[in-house]
Amino acid sequence: MTSSDAPAPLDWTDVDKRAVDTIRALAMDAVEKSGNGHPGTAMSLAPAAYLLFQRLMRYDPADPDWVARDRFVLSAGHTSLTLYIQLFFAGLLDLEDLKHFRKWGSRTPGHPEHGHTAGVETTTGPLGQGLGNAVGMAMAARRERGLLDPDAPAGTSPFDHRIFTIVSDGDIEEGISHEVSSLAGHQKLGNLIALYDENKISIEDDTTIALSENVAERYEAYGWHVQTVEWKRTDEYVEDVQALYGAYEKAIAETDRPSLIVLRTIIAWPAPHAQNTGKAHGAALGGDEVAATKRILGFDPDKTFVVEDEVLDHVRKLRERGGQAHRDWTTTFSAWRTKNPERAQLLDRMRERRLPEGWTDRIPTFEAGKAVATRKASGAVISALAPVLPELWGGSADLAESNNSTPDGEPSFIPPEYATKEFAGDWYGRVLHFGIREHGMGAILNGIALHGGTRPYGATFLVFSDYMRPSVRLAALMQLPVIYVWTHDSIGLGEDGPTHQPIEHLAALRAIPGLDVVRPGDANETAAAWQFALSRPESPKGFALSRQNLPTFDRSEGSGFAPASEVGRGGYVLIDAPGDAVPDVILIATGSEVQMAVAARELLAEEGVAARVVSMPCVEWFDAQDQSYRDTVLPPTVRARVCVEAGIAQPWYRFAGDAGRIVSIEHFGASADYQTLFEEFGFTAGTVAQAARESLAAVRG
Amino acid sequence: MTSSDAPAPLDWTDVDKRAVDTIRALAMDAVEKSGNGHPGTAMSLAPAAYLLFQRLMRYDPADPDWVARDRFVLSAGHTSLTLYIQLFFAGLLDLEDLKHFRKWGSRTPGHPEHGHTAGVETTTGPLGQGLGNAVGMAMAARRERGLLDPDAPAGTSPFDHRIFTIVSDGDIEEGISHEVSSLAGHQKLGNLIALYDENKISIEDDTTIALSENVAERYEAYGWHVQTVEWKRTDEYVEDVQALYGAYEKAIAETDRPSLIVLRTIIAWPAPHAQNTGKAHGAALGGDEVAATKRILGFDPDKTFVVEDEVLDHVRKLRERGGQAHRDWTTTFSAWRTKNPERAQLLDRMRERRLPEGWTDRIPTFEAGKAVATRKASGAVISALAPVLPELWGGSADLAESNNSTPDGEPSFIPPEYATKEFAGDWYGRVLHFGIREHGMGAILNGIALHGGTRPYGATFLVFSDYMRPSVRLAALMQLPVIYVWTHDSIGLGEDGPTHQPIEHLAALRAIPGLDVVRPGDANETAAAWQFALSRPESPKGFALSRQNLPTFDRSEGSGFAPASEVGRGGYVLIDAPGDAVPDVILIATGSEVQMAVAARELLAEEGVAARVVSMPCVEWFDAQDQSYRDTVLPPTVRARVCVEAGIAQPWYRFAGDAGRIVSIEHFGASADYQTLFEEFGFTAGTVAQAARESLAAVRG
CATH class of the missing domain: 3.40.50.970 (Thiamin diphosphate (ThDP)-binding fold, Pyr/PP domains)
Incomplete structure (x- = not known):
């Protein structure tokens, strides 16, 4: 039958x-x-x-x-x-x-x-x-x-x-x-x-x-x-x-x-x-x-x-x-296996959620010094992996170009009569077009993951994670291998204004048990985070990615910057205090604010203050490390700390501690170019350095 | 015209x-x-x-x-x-x-x-x-x-x-x-x-x-x-x-x-x-x-x-x-005013969002010692105020009886042909039936508030605040006088299980700038919180209310318990350390966990530990107090602290401080009777007392 x-x-x-x-x-x-x-x-x-x-x-x-x-x-x-x-x-x-x-x-x-x-x-x-x-x-x-x-x-x-x-x-x-x-x-x-x-x-x-x-x-x-x-x-x-x-x-x-x-x-x-x-x-x-x-x-x-x-x-x-x-079916199935050995391997691999040998070779690295938005880096990863990971598919809730969520050259999953001049259609295609239906996208991604085999991702602006939140919660409850590509992750979105600028979303998403929220600090962290996320299908991951360009750190040997592969640790010493001195203060940052911490470290060095910069792309992954590693990154003896993130402070009190300071935004944003917004709302190397001075003063009592 | x-x-x-x-x-x-x-x-x-x-x-x-x-x-x-x-x-x-x-x-x-x-x-x-x-x-x-x-x-x-x-x-x-x-x-x-x-x-x-x-x-x-x-x-x-x-x-x-x-x-x-x-x-x-x-x-x-x-x-x-x-209209309008002096007064009052003289006299007080769910106390307030506040109206997303959101004896706002045997219908009625449409309810409440005049509220389970979150955010952004009645506010919901038990929602809602999240600790706090919320129409308020019964504290003079009117402070000393001694430790709690803090205070007293209990129904209102008041409630010198709330810890680190402990739940709930869940998930007077001992040990170093 x-x-x-x-x-x-x-x-x-x-x-x-x-x-x-x-x-x-x-x-x-x-x-x-x-x-x-x-x-x-x-x-x-x-x-x-x-x-x-x-x-x-x-x-x-x-x-x-x-x-x-x-x-x-x-x-x-x-x-x-x-x-x-x-x-x-x-x-x-x-x-x-x-x-x-x-x-x-x-x-x-x-x-x-x-x-x-x-x-x-x-x-x-x-x-x-x-x-x-x-x-x-x-x-x-x-x-x-x-x-x-x-x-x-x-x-x-x-x-x-x-x-x-x-x-x-x-x-x-x-x-x-x-x-x-x-x-x-x-x-x-x-x-x-x-x-x-x-x-x-x-x-x-x-x-x-x-x-x-x-x-x-x-x-x-x-x-x-x-x-x-x-x-x-x-x-x-x-x-x-x-x-x-x-x-x-x-x-x-x-x-x-x-x-x-x-x-x-x-x-x-x-x-x-x-x-x-x-x-x-x-x-x-x-x-x-x-x-x-x-x-x-x-x-x-x-x-x-x-x-x-x-x-x-x-x-x-x-x-x-x-x-x-089932037995009758097995006859048909065995015939299919014999006739399709490569596809049978793909099926076995997908059922075990095992990735193919050498898949990580495809992951791009980004040249130091170049300014790249992390959403664009993410898009480059998706395009690079598409040929070797046929099980990876997804799309956007009508923001494909903004979300950088479409792999190059792949047809859309759509009845061919609905193909458009922008998107080639194939009944069995790969690129999903959810329309402006974020909540439906969330539940559909869950259904795809539950069905088994393929690995889905879905994209929208981070602020609209609110529209899909009930489905994200269920993905976390079921521990489904769904990936969310949430771009435009802060006031860095700019002119669209407060309705489109996430303020509370990083905190609100981290609040969901079992969801890993990943906010990479540069293009290479983005690529490494994709690699880590795909290799761990046991829970949903949400990427928070910048609209605006971010500097790509020079992580070459001797640069002082740690390799991006450290991302899997969740938090790591991106660059230590000058001369690897015992730090006076630790600057903890995520995403687009990492660059500000790095610049503040320089400002502080001029004053003789030794500052370590910790990039903390994923609090959940950091929490999963053992205590000794965490104490190495954030020594309990170093109580002067600054956390900086273009969102509310709520998630950072536990890292800042009593003597720490948090550079955050506790109100809604505004409509203007993003440079003005970061300046007006106090996200600069200068404000981070000043917060460090205040924290140092608090420690000294 | x-x-x-x-x-x-x-x-x-x-x-x-x-x-x-x-x-x-x-x-x-x-x-x-x-x-x-x-x-x-x-x-x-x-x-x-x-x-x-x-x-x-x-x-x-x-x-x-x-x-x-x-x-x-x-x-x-x-x-x-x-x-x-x-x-x-x-x-x-x-x-x-x-x-x-x-x-x-x-x-x-x-x-x-x-x-x-x-x-x-x-x-x-x-x-x-x-x-x-x-x-x-x-x-x-x-x-x-x-x-x-x-x-x-x-x-x-x-x-x-x-x-x-x-x-x-x-x-x-x-x-x-x-x-x-x-x-x-x-x-x-x-x-x-x-x-x-x-x-x-x-x-x-x-x-x-x-x-x-x-x-x-x-x-x-x-x-x-x-x-x-x-x-x-x-x-x-x-x-x-x-x-x-x-x-x-x-x-x-x-x-x-x-x-x-x-x-x-x-x-x-x-x-x-x-x-x-x-x-x-x-x-x-x-x-x-x-x-x-x-x-x-x-x-x-x-x-x-x-x-x-x-x-x-x-x-x-x-x-x-x-x-x-406008001038032509004024003729008609003036005729109406003359003919309807009382209604004209109502209109003026509504336009200024001014409440009538003596309205607070109606607010019920609840007898000490009685076990009352805060959702039920909330329902009693709504029913008591309905006759004097005609501008107050609202309803539920199909959970009226569970949410206790229907004022007694008021007709539904519905074309009369849709009235049912349960609900009398009136074209101009008062009780709203949103159906299972939480998101729509959120946007409609905003529209009602924006239209001006009337004061809307909407009810559902707290866990389904996720479904209406984009609208709640806009209410906060616009600072609209909307009230949310979110009941079944924790694992205390019981048998319906993890899909229905809020864990992260208090944190996620507090994360929204401009939204006041209010989780009263007993029936009288609930009544006082309604009074405070209604008298401040300049922002949206969300109540988090218990399904299960909570003890009503004896707040009479000499009881040692503060009056419920302190709720407007956001956080207050509910009962101080025995003998008003300088507290060794401060126990900070909200909602259904306040009773556990009170019981833990007794346990600690038996050991000679002086514990103060702070009820913190609304963090936002507490933050709005001046520093001297806040320092009176939470003296910076008292570093031994325990925060207890049946939700994630994220919002509490800043009150706990480096030496504090937080009794929280960092994972999803389960399906069972609520008593079992509180016991299994570690919400008891004993766990709070033990956390206090640990915090005291941390302070003593």
Whole structure:
């Protein structure tokens, strides 16, 4: 079987129906035992989730990482039981796990957590993110196909597979759903099938209070294939599984557009009182209501967590079917391997996130003395690496030229009919055009990384990291190998003014646990930082890069300047006090302010003050060093210190210490040329030197 | 004239045409002189902006704050010249201002800045925000009408006015446009008219590379009234001003739905080479192209900043027309004042942002010893103040019950047909239902505050402040009187797990210049913080409130605890060392961790260690105190310190100092009951006491 075969006609027996009702009973029991959670949607979505896992998806529970599996993304993460119960049916979770729902240390936390529970493809809960991940996965699947098996006719490649997602009213309301759905339609992602569970209930109860758009028409405007399945009818509720299955069949057959199936459900059906209420959305139903519902479903109201043997045997057959599908697939896959030895090597390498031999040879070095913006250095690295790292791809949220994020000569990933005179298009291309959709970009990058194999990056101005912040947080939570190229990283942006000048962003991004924020001090630090970042795929990295030119330090032997390869240490002695004397004062700087520290060192030397300059491109990498290294760079005995960064001081107090001074900006910027701004806002060698004098005075008391 | 009268038929003379071409020449000259900027859209939008300011809007340049003026929001803030040149025509800016475009200290910064340039209704640039502001203004206009003149027939009230906005392709792409447009359709904002400048060019050039949705159909799906005006036709460009004017006439006549006019333009028309290019979007055209364009327009290519007398006389007549309209309006307004003396008092009070006599009498106090979540205390304050502060209104992004953001017994602001069994609806109601649209909520709150008069608040979980962060930043930049009610402010949220538990958010929000972040330590601090926040409308405030119950401290005389009114100091001695001894150590805490500091003080007392507890609900308010007060609370001589907050340590290093310790959480949370989480993650009286011992040891060296 290949993924593109039409599914077999639906054979729906009493055992299937009993299994679906078992889902409802388990969902009620799990929430009741936990005391909190979201039972209602898990009840009403029971048949849909069951259809997906038991009938529609290519899925082998024995290998949840099967490269060719269909992906399932539960964008409506609050109904985590919808997924957990299917994973239990698949044998990936035990009944005990369901009994420990939302408890400390359990495999069934309140929202699905990728990396924590096998079979969970992504962490969801913050609404809209999962839909964005699904769009990213669908794009990654196409890119993967293009890298590994571009010539196989549609539906014949072992890499063909689909992305299924379930979205809720809340996902539909969030702005990110607009960004990623518009882009999915534009990209003609025929491998993406979304089920919209339109139950019209959210926490404030009836969504009529806030939602009256026509969602089906909206998605048609995006170029999606849209179907509606009405289970809730004027005077009755008909859980027409055949109709839903038929809609899925059509969605699967539709390969030129993403598909949306609008499924009109009643939340918590058939609970007699709780159905169709906000309470059923987010709270336990209570013992009486659970009992009443169990009676309706033909379950013993006095028993909990009941899974009849016949049901369990039936649903666990998924393992046989999935195993058989996997074995059948292996034949096709092996034939592909034999025929494509080089591509097979690429696949193996990508799956292990291993970079090719000699890849670092390509990384450019920049001539000392030249003035180069770090964004430009970054662009040069991307272009240099593109030929040897086909897994590296990405693009910008409509700022490609400003972000220097486009590798030279590479085609865009775009249906060819949307190519423009600026950008050549290729269905399997490499350069991503997100449009002015930073948040969608963030969620899509996560989806690409989650899909596996390729390594994505995305670019915008640093100030607009705010627009994508919820997705960046999830990348950090999941520790995904995503790279952000954030340029125009300070008031150095200049004339566009305070709306475009990051002030608080370096602090705010460093605040996110698990995100490495990298602000290189010159072109060669930028190149070395790219190398270090790519070689460590275990977490997301965000580059903060200058718009304006920065001097490229002469790091040759005898120059006194350390090699840029020290960047991986996070912080290092860029140039020590003159004559390698014990420093009187340490000047710590990042990015475009490193040059000011270097110049201040000269000013201070004229006064007989011995100043060491520490470049600190990445606080997180520095923190990862052992104490002895850190004490070598920042000896605790040297208490006179100055930190300088064109952002707020908040992250620097711990390095400055009681006697230190921080040269920072604690207010918004202004519209003017950047030289004026640095001068007016006190970022000069002179202010750094003066701060050093003050710190020295404080130490001397 | 009232705002609802149909505009007079368009009388379009050669002088009008010349004035429009003058706009194009000025736009080119200003960008050329600046060396950078966005000329193209200012050129192609020249007739549209001219129509709005010179013909369609109720606008009196002599009084840019006229309460009944139509508002103009340039959501496409990059084309700031579109606005500046109209303000020049209106006499609010001089030609000199245009010559200093994007220069230090000028009134014409790169993007329009509210509060900096008279006549700029809002700060724009970050895309989508202006559209959200416009929706908020349209809602505020309705609420104002309801408060001041609810019974006047449509179109007869002196408070009837309209909100006009211009949006670009980029606004349309941003997710926030979806949130606010869906809500605007739902709210049937007939007083909102948006012009979508579909020029199909953005920074990556032809938007075809990233945008193919059918925008008109999308907006119809939102319930908007949509018209399309095609100036760009297959083989020619016809700047049909009459057609645009006719569309505006229809949009004005449409009072039941917001209106979108899709205007298909060619950017930078009629520049011979630059038109329809990405370069014309964001860069100076260059001398040759400017000269060529001026020749086409019939201007002397060797002259710059030319405004012929005839043109200037003609456009400055706007002042006479606006003044006459203002005087005519005053008749109606005075009649209203006479007839509505109490409402007139309310209007005066609202315009001055003055609160009524005795309003603080309503603020509840909470009984000592009771366990109360600060979110619940906040809800009690909102309910208590609602009757005396009609200007205070707001709501939640679908978390009303969790956020405790709904005042008792108040109707929802909603077309009555959308009322639900949970929420009574009133066209002029008070409770806002944003749906799951946090970002839209943020921009709408800004729009409400900008409109003037009323005082808005918006609520969601603290973790989802990330979703609205770009709007929060703009509230801080503009110093708007917006209040955020962010509840579930730590791992104390419990079972929903790491996706819902803020860790870095307090630090990240404190990082925003000009935003006051307030995390009260008990119910009475919450009430006092609301009082303080409302009495200071000069900046936005964000409350971080607990989900879980907190003890209410006994602050009675002799209790040793300071009164909650000290909250306004930002940080204060909650309870001093036993016997008012000189403290050995200071324990600084916020929110739900204050109780741990208080308990640790007891533990330490048993060991003979004298500990002072400082509650620090708002770092920004503490920083605003004079040095002597701050030194009283935190004597520099007492170097043993512990800071405790269930978030990252980053903001606390500066208070802890070299010898201090910080009890913090530097990683993401987990799904479990909150008691387990506080215990497992080290937030207990015991860990605070132990940190105090360590700090004391460090001081003793």
